[in-house]
Amino acid sequence: MDKEVSGEEIIVVGNVFKTFPGGVCALSDFSIKVRRKEVLVVIGPSGSGKSTFLRCLNGLEEVDKGSITIDGIPLDDDKQNRLEIRKEVGMVFQSFNLFPHLTVLENLNLAQILVRKKSRKEAMEFSMALLNKVGIPEKANIFPNHLSGGQQQRVAIARALAMMPKVMLFDEATSALDPEMTGEVLAVMKQLAREGMTMVVVTHEMGFAREVSERMVFMESGRVIEEGPTEQFFTNPKEERTRLFLSQVL
Amino acid sequence: MKASSIKVGRYSKRSPIIDVAAFLLVMAGLTWITGTGTSKLGYNWQWYRVPQYLFTYEGGRWLAGPLIDGLMVTFEITGASLILAFSFGMISALCRLSDSYLARMIARGYLELIRNTPLLVQLFFIYFVMAPIFDLSRFASAVLALSLFEGAYASEIFRAGIVSIHKGQWEAAHSLGLSTFDTYRRIILPQAIRRILPPLTSQAISLVKDSALVSTIAVYDLTMRGREIISETFLAFEIWFTIAAIYLVVTVSLSIVVSRMERRFGESG
Numbered sequence A: 001m002d003k004e005v006s007g008e009e010i011i012v013v014g015n016v017f018k019t020f021p022g023g024v025c026a027l028s029d030f031s032i033k034v035r036r037k038e039v040l041v042v043i044g045p046s047g048s049g050k051s052t053f054l055r056c057l058n059g060l061e062e063v064d065k066g067s068i069t070i071d072g073i074p075l076d077d078d079k080q081n082r083l084e085i086r087k088e089v090g091m092v093f094q095s096f097n098l099f100p101h102l103t104v105l106e107n108l109n110l111a112q113i114l115v116r117k118k119s120r121k122e123a124m125e126f127s128m129a130l131l132n133k134v135g136i137p138e139k140a141n142i143f144p145n146h147l148s149g150g151q152q153q154r155v156a157i158a159r160a161l162a163m164m165p166k167v168m169l170f171d172e173a174t175s176a177l178d179p180e181m182t183g184e185v186l187a188v189m190k191q192l193a194r195e196g197m198t199m200v201v202v203t204h205e206m207g208f209a210r211e212v213s214e215r216m217v218f219m220e221s222g223r224v225i226e227e228g229p230t231e232q233f234f235t236n237p238k239e240e241r242t243r244l245f246l247s248q249v250l
Numbered sequence B: 001m002k003a004s005s006i007k008v009g010r011y012s013k014r015s016p017i018i019d020v021a022a023f024l025l026v027m028a029g030l031t032w033i034t035g036t037g038t039s040k041l042g043y044n045w046q047w048y049r050v051p052q053y054l055f056t057y058e059g060g061r062w063l064a065g066p067l068i069d070g071l072m073v074t075f076e077i078t079g080a081s082l083i084l085a086f087s088f089g090m091i092s093a094l095c096r097l098s099d100s101y102l103a104r105m106i107a108r109g110y111l112e113l114i115r116n117t118p119l120l121v122q123l124f125f126i127y128f129v130m131a132p133i134f135d136l137s138r139f140a141s142a143v144l145a146l147s148l149f150e151g152a153y154a155s156e157i158f159r160a161g162i163v164s165i166h167k168g169q170w171e172a173a174h175s176l177g178l179s180t181f182d183t184y185r186r187i188i189l190p191q192a193i194r195r196i197l198p199p200l201t202s203q204a205i206s207l208v209k210d211s212a213l214v215s216t217i218a219v220y221d222l223t224m225r226g227r228e229i230i231s232e233t234f235l236a237f238e239i240w241f242t243i244a245a246i247y248l249v250v251t252v253s254l255s256i257v258v259s260r261m262e263r264r265f266g267e268s269g
Helices: A050-057 A079-088 A104-114 A120-133 A149-161 A179-194 A206-212 A230-235 A240-249 B002-013 B016-041 B066-096 B101-115 B119-134 B138-163 B167-175 B180-217 B222-233 B236-267
Strands: A009-019 A025-035 A039-043 A065-070 A089-092 A167-171 A198-202 A215-220 A223-229 B055-058 B061-064
Touching: A009 A050, A009 A198, A025 A050, A025 A065, A025 A198, A025 A223, A039 A050, A039 A206, A050 A065, A050 A167, A050 A198, A079 A089, A089 A149, A089 B167, A104 A120, A104 A149, A104 B180, A120 A149, A149 A167, A149 A179, A149 B167, A179 A198, A179 A206, A198 A206, A206 A230, A215 A230, A215 A240, A223 A230, A223 A240, B061 B066, B066 B101, B066 B138, B066 B180, B066 B222, B066 B236, B101 B138, B119 B138, B119 B180, B138 B180, B167 B180, B180 B222, B180 B236, B222 B236
Parallel strands: A039 A198, A039 A215, A089 A167, A167 A198
Antiparallel strands: A009 A025, A009 A065, A215 A223, B055 B061
């Protein structure tokens, strides 16, 4: 990667614990830091707490204990802080979650107008620029149900970008897609990474992880088992458990 | 997509003649039952006396008879109650789904109280107990009782509609920084309304029919007018059948309008 990852930490997660009702422990003494412009890929077996970790970062899940700070703003009980973080952290979901009653363009405009208080015209221009960026400007006035999965996910990425977030979270963004569509979505994500977007990505796409990320995290049972620079993580993992997992997925 | 196209295919293959024949058979059966029933009753039918209670023709102008006057009052009561009932329903549904314990309990109390007591008792309670305190007119008492009653049922319909929206929609709105209010207004309710339109129609139809109860507190609606005419003329069967037919026309028209609306909503989405 030809970009500079500055030393400044934008996401700081300290000793977070999260247990779901029913006693399933999703995060246990979980700590991690992400620097500005860094791409962090989180891998691990299912049920290891990867998604929960992402969902805690923008307040979709409440943590039981521990602290999360995004760009200097603590994710605490203060409503204003939580709202600020929601604005600054974009999220892309496995199941796209586009708004089916709105056209593609309206999906992109909505938060710009309601949250960023942009004029309709400004929003429209930015939305079209984003649709160009994800390669489907011709779908602007179509309802999401008429798009392929890959197109829907690209719209979802554009919708998140419309808020001009400082951080983007990807929760298994390509898991619901067939290989061809996976490629078109990964291409958009790679482009974002090149442009210096701070990204936390949960994925099973090891090729993508290896190519795009600066750092890898391997999780199991709500804990960080291993973390390290991507190349070293793949070529020479320290932990036996990581080695075993990688041998199964590569 | 696939399932619905198979279904359409299967239905379109059946000849409409069979449906029409079946309908005619049923209607013939019903007519026969009614005919034999009333002839055994030895009732003297005087249908020719009925039209004057619908319309009269005087001095070159058509004038509405008492039944049509009553129907207008029924429309007024139903219309006002419908708007209020949906407001009560929406508010209490949102209360039940809110994070506030107090709001949830109040909404729950309202629902249980209304749904577990008869409408007639509620109507009498409001008219005889509350109306003197708050100086409510008969009309206002009627509207309040009906809308509180139907609102409780509408509330459960709204709640079911809101809950049926996939939680991913909430999460997407949340991650875009939308407020709860905006999420409801722009994301959840527009989708929920489409789904709850059919049950809400049934509720509106119930309201039209339930409005007949207001005749018990002497509001001059369709039913009250009918009772009045019957007590003067003893045309019990003719007038009751006419009233039933009028209610039927109103409710069926309502269903048709709503199914048109549904089809239009269905196109986008």
